[in-house]
Amino acid sequence: MELTMCCPTLFGLEGIVADELRFGGKLTDVRAENGRVLFTGDADTLAWANLHLRCAERVLIRLGAFPAKTFDQLFEGVRALPWEQFVPRDGAFPVKGYSLGSALHSVPDCQRIIKKAAVSRLSDAYGVSWFEETGAKYQIQFSLMNDVAELFLDSSGSGLHKRGYRANANAAPLRETLAAAMVKLARWRGREPLLDPFCGSGTITIEAAMIAQRRAPGLMRSFDAEKWSCIDGGVWRQAREAALDLVDRNAKFDITGSDVDRSCVELSIENARKAGVAGTVFFSQADAAKLDYNRQGVLFANPPYGERLLDIQSAQALYTNWGRAIGKSPMKQYVLSSDAEFERCYGRKADKRRKLYNGMIKCDLYMYFKHSAPSIAKKP
Numbered sequence: 261m262e263l264t265m266c267c268p269t270l271f272g273l274e275g276i277v278a279d280e281l282r283f284g285g286k287l288t289d290v291r292a293e294n295g296r297v298l299f300t301g302d303a304d305t306l307a308w309a310n311l312h313l314r315c316a317e318r319v320l321i322r323l324g325a326f327p328a329k330t331f332d333q334l335f336e337g338v339r340a341l342p343w344e345q346f347v348p349r350d351g352a353f354p355v356k357g358y359s360l361g362s363a364l365h366s367v368p369d370c371q372r373i374i375k376k377a378a379v380s381r382l383s384d385a386y387g388v389s390w391f392e393e394t395g396a397k398y399q400i401q402f403s404l405m406n407d408v409a410e411l412f413l414d415s416s417g418s419g420l421h422k423r424g425y426r427a428n429a430n431a432a433p434l435r436e437t438l439a440a441a442m443v444k445l446a447r448w449r450g451r452e453p454l455l456d457p458f459c460g461s462g463t464i465t466i467e468a469a470m471i472a473q474r475r476a477p478g479l480m481r482s483f484d485a486e487k488w489s490c491i492d493g494g495v496w497r498q499a500r501e502a503a504l505d506l507v508d509r510n511a512k513f514d515i516t517g518s519d520v521d522r523s524c525v526e527l528s529i530e531n532a533r534k535a536g537v538a539g540t541v542f543f544s545q546a547d548a549a550k551l552d553y554n555r556q557g558v559l560f561a562n563p564p565y566g567e568r569l570l571d572i573q574s575a576q577a578l579y580t581n582w583g584r585a586i587g588k589s590p591m592k593q594y595v596l597s598s599d600a601e602f603e604r605c606y607g608r609k610a611d612k613r614r615k616l617y618n619g620m621i622k623c624d625l626y627m628y629f630k631h632s633a634p635s636i637a638k639k640p
């Protein structure tokens with residue numbers, strides 16, 4: 261069965277997800293758009309994408325798109341889609357979605373119409389008028405954008421950032437998909453030592469260890485489509501076996517994380533254990549402004565922004581003290597912050613900046629990879 265699939269992404273990560281699909285998934289028909297990436301493939305591709313994509317939010321099957329300015333158009337458009345190819349008689353098919361810039365702006369009303377249309381189609385296919393919905397979940401997702409409706413089935417279930425290792429997090433954890441993207445943007449693959457001096461719950465270091473071990477991020481969790489009767493169980497079994505065979509448990513790398521807060525260090529150790537990378541990533545308690553940075557390697561950091569942790573003055577004072585400690589360190593540095601004053605406080609202008617979103621918070625990834633980066637004047 262040829263499927264059109266769509267991976268929603270955090271804004272700024274579309275290109276990285278497209279690369280993951282082209283290189284790892286060896287797909288040719290990959291299109292990156294604003295906030296999503298589209299591609300085609302079969303059930304094997306769907307299973308592969310769910311298990312292996314590090315930076316996508318979920319894998320949706322795109323069933324169709326059509327103009328919908330009225331509820332009648334919405335009903336008829338949804339009713340024309342081949343729901344019975346996916347949803348069995350006992351399947352549960354809840355509906356969720358959003359509407360932007362469209363005449364049909366009431367999401368609950370759209371949900372109701374879409375449900376009614378899917379029930380109508382399935383009633384004809386199965387010859388029943390009532391569905392118990394006691395079986396596997398086939399989450400219907402819709403978007404209405406500028407009066408065009410697009411309909412999807414969600415094959416992932418919970419978002420792909422939920423790897424299964426971070427049941428507990430500190431107060432301001434970085435989304436796993438974004439942490440993996442930082443490591444990928446730096447093209448770190450395990451050869452140079454890696455340090456995260458603000459490790460929190462350990463997300464960046466754990467994602468990096470999984471990348472270095474070629475450990476698929478989805479190995480520790482399940483996906484809704486694993487229970488779908490329209491996909492042969494062998495597809496998932498083989499995809500999981502292939503992903504397990506890929507893991508390089510003997511990979512050698514040097515990853516350390518530290519945090520000023522003892523409870524974060526304990527949390528990181530526990531999360532690394534759950535992720536299956538214990539013994540490959542080392543954590544300790546330390547003040548980032550007092551570490552010795554006179555060493556080679558790559559530094560990743562997601563320091564407090566002054567939004568969720570610390571107030572803005574304390575966060576900026578921390579950037580300044582930390583920047584002084586880093587001084588002329590030969591380390592490459594990749595720092596994610598939402599503070600527009602970051603470079604001034606840190607004391608250096610980044611070689612490159614990239615806009616990324618940590619959930620709803622607009623951030624910049626400040627990248628320092630050229631040696632002797634020019635320092636910038638501090639405001640009096």
Ligand SMILES: C[S@@+](CC[C@H](N)C(=O)[O-])C[C@H]1O[C@@H](n2cnc3c(N)ncnc32)[C@H](O)[C@@H]1O
Nearest residue numbers: 433434458460461463519520521547548562564
């Ligand atoms: C935004 S959180 C990092 C979140 C982390 N990336 C994660 O995914 O969980 C910032 C972290 O910096 C730590 N922190 C604050 N001041 C620090 C300092 N002076 N030295 C080291 N860590 C510090 C906090 O304890 C917090 O865990």
